[in-house]
Amino acid sequence: MSNIYSILESQGYKPQHKGEWVFINCPFHLEEKPSLGIKQDFFKCFGCGKSGSLIYLLEELGIIEKPEIDVVGNIKEKLLNSVISNLSSLVGIPKDAKIFDREYRRITPNTYRVFNVFTSKFFPDELIFPIYAEDNLRGLVRKPLQGKYKINFYGKYLPYNFANCLSTNLIVVEGVFDALSVWQAGYNNVCSVLGTGNVYNFTRFLRSIKARNVCILFDGDNAGRSAAKKLNEMYSNSYIIDMPEDTDPNSLSNLKEFLQRNIKQ
Numbered sequence: 510m511s512n513i514y515s516i517l518e519s520q521g522y523k524p525q526h527k528g529e530w531v532f533i534n535c536p537f538h539l540e541e542k543p544s545l546g547i548k549q550d551f552f553k554c555f556g557c558g559k560s561g562s563l564i565y566l567l568e569e570l571g572i573i574e575k576p577e578i579d580v581v582g583n584i585k586e587k588l589l590n591s592v593i594s595n596l597s598s599l600v601g602i603p604k605d606a607k608i609f610d611r612e613y614r615r616i617t618p619n620t621y622r623v624f625n626v627f628t629s630k631f632f633p634d635e636l637i638f639p640i641y642a643e644d645n646l647r648g649l650v651r652k653p654l655q656g657k658y659k660i661n662f663y664g665k666y667l668p669y670n671f672a673n674c675l676s677t678n679l680i681v682v683e684g685v686f687d688a689l690s691v692w693q694a695g696y697n698n699v700c701s702v703l704g705t706g707n708v709y710n711f712t713r714f715l716r717s718i719k720a721r722n723v724c725i726l727f728d729g730d731n732a733g734r735s736a737a738k739k740l741n742e743m744y745s746n747s748y749i750i751d752m753p754e755d756t757d758p759n760s761l762s763n764l765k766e767f768l769q770r771n772i773k774q
């Protein structure tokens with residue numbers, strides 16, 4: 510919990526270190542000298558005696574939104590009972606979230622806006638892709654500018670952009686940038702498995718929606734091809750489109766034409 514200090518400071522509080530504790534003025538009673546201490550995922554006020562989880566405190570301070578739906582509540586309950594080693598495992602959309610409004614990896618600012626892709630100081634150097642079911646937040650896909658995905662699901666596994674894939678035809682890609690590229694090429698019914706390691710979970714999703722025509726569009730490398738083959742064997746109503754060597758949907762410059770040639774209707 511080393512960054513709680515800087516987060517509080519950036520939100521206008523004046524935290525003070527005392528040994529393992531970080532102290533601020535208590536929001537639950539009036540005081541002039543800080544007597545509310547935070548240690549790991551826990552706080553205690555030595556003035557009024559109020560204590561509880563760090564998540565609860567951050568909600569009270571207005572730094573994070575209170576989750577409003579049950580599925581988030583369940584996860585929150587779990588978090589309350591566990592030690593949170595890092596603020597980035599918090600649930601919900603931070604209040605300082607800003608829609609990402611640059612062109613990046615061939616994805617336009619408009620596409621990022623449509624998908625509510627955001628940045629926040631809770632997740633330094635990461636782009637955050639929310640997973641929605643109707644208007645409810647079901648997960649956050651966190652893509653560090655360098656490195657692998659981190660995913661916070663609020664409940665069970667769901668592919669990215671699954672809400673647009675509940676019809677019987679869908680296109681499945683590996684990553685979130687691939688999904689946005691395919692969407693930009695005019696295909697809304699695209700979802701990302703969020704890494705080839707989720708292929709097994711993904712077949713359960715396909716069965717649950719009874720998908721009939723699944724186009725597997727994984728990367729043109731060994732990992733992508735072997736995951737595509739595995740998925741195609743596990744799920745019968747699917748076919749593979751083989752990407753050119755060392756390309757993925759996000760990097761292919763003529764993606765739209767490539768899809769028009771290869772997608773089976």
Ligand SMILES: [Zn+2]
Binds near residue numbers: 536538545554559
């Ligand atoms: Zn107090």
